[in-house]
Amino acid sequence: xxxxxxxxxxxxxxxxxxxxxxxxxxxxxxxxxxxxxxxxxxxxxxxxxxxxxxxxxxxxxxxxxxxxxxxxxxxxxxxxxxxxxxxxxxxxxxxxxxxxxxxxxxxxxxxxxxxxxxxxxxxxxxxxxxxxxxxxxxxxxxxxxxxxxxxxxxxxxxxxxxxxxxxxxxxxxxxxxxxxxxxxxxxxxxxxxxxxxxxxxxxxxxxxx
Numbered sequence: 001x002x003x004x005x006x007x008x009x010x011x012x013x014x015x016x017x018x019x020x021x022x023x024x025x026x027x028x029x030x031x032x033x034x035x036x037x038x039x040x041x042x043x044x045x046x047x048x049x050x051x052x053x054x055x056x057x058x059x060x061x062x063x064x065x066x067x068x069x070x071x072x073x074x075x076x077x078x079x080x081x082x083x084x085x086x087x088x089x090x091x092x093x094x095x096x097x098x099x100x101x102x103x104x105x106x107x108x109x110x111x112x113x114x115x116x117x118x119x120x121x122x123x124x125x126x127x128x129x130x131x132x133x134x135x136x137x138x139x140x141x142x143x144x145x146x147x148x149x150x151x152x153x154x155x156x157x158x159x160x161x162x163x164x165x166x167x168x169x170x171x172x173x174x175x176x177x178x179x180x181x182x183x184x185x186x187x188x189x190x191x192x193x194x195x196x197x198x199x200x201x202x203x204x205x206x207x208x209x
Contacts, residue, residue: 020048028057041066112139 010016024046031044043063046055056063070078083091115132116139119125125133 017049024048024055028055031057043067112136 010019027046028044031042034040035042043066044055044057045063048055112135115128115136119128119136128136
């Protein structure tokens, strides 16, 4: 079994030169295969420490022609697809953060569905925590607005809260147990009765319908 190589600076000079000597032909072969398989034009320049001339693939003439063509492009075109280690790591972090947000939305939507089901089956609103009441109030208000919009446009009326949550994600408050709904567009609940009156303006009781 081949040992996994640790991608870090090789401190020993002799080992570093040996690694370059062994890996350079493999890199040139990979570039050659890529140009053949994908119908590309490419070149490869490798400057080794202490070497008088660089290793050039496929030839100095072809490399010079491609380099001139590349330098003749506008700077914005030249740099459009360039990347380095810092840029790669930055993009990878952003992608991981976005995936984390998507998973968090899924969990929040599952909890919302559970809360709606609990209320629908008779759980009294006074038994819910203030942050749950506030979040339910936000969801119902968003759903009412969405239904009105669909009616005006003649479109189908959504049958569940998940669709509304997805479409109104930018306006959605973070679901937190500290009751802080800053930026959600509605004040956090002071108590269960206040939220119950907001959810059911008719002053419905503690039962949930």
